[in-house]
Amino acid sequence: MEVTAMDVTMQDALLFFERHQAVYPLYERFHDELLSRFPESRIKVQKSQISYYNRRLYACVSFLKVKKKAELPDDYFVLTLGLAAPLDSDRVAAKTEPYPGRWTTHIVISGASDLDEELFGWIEQAYDFAQSK
Template identity: 40%
Template sequence: QITLRNRHAFAMVSLPWRRVKGWPEEYLLVSFGLSYRKDSPRIASSVQPYPNRWTHHVIITQADQLDEELLAWLDEAYEFAMGK
């Protein structure tokens, strides 16, 4: 796992460590935290570990999925983490 940090962790990039039904066999998982649940078909899973903190998981199977939309989400996660 690679953790992206400012004062706090705001995103992680990891390889799959267990099989998840319905997910591809090979992928990278990009996870990031926000204060709210972001709604997008690209987000494979979202969990709320505690109030006002949502962790989102995006499956990456191709390099072109590392696009402006995902980078904007990571920028937003960076700003959210800075405000803690």
């Protein structure tokens, strides 16, 4: 049986979620939808995050503590996007401008309802921003 790069990536992602298994099915759903929209994305599973690239990094998944523990759901992951402008939404847990014209935006994902058109519109903005760099 031939093992593809995607198989290896998903095996690595499963290990990444080892201590957060309850939210892994939600991540799989997110990952599948993202790749259906941006099939040429490259994925790199690291110790602290799963990164999505086109020309540059445009999104990553992590377990970053972006709020106080009491404000976070039991099972979640954090989606971080690189955007050209600050995102004005109650869904944004934290945002910073590490340098002029680049906003790092963190969004807590804890349920299937979070994987909506609004979210994927923001991901598209991040994708386009990274592609233009």
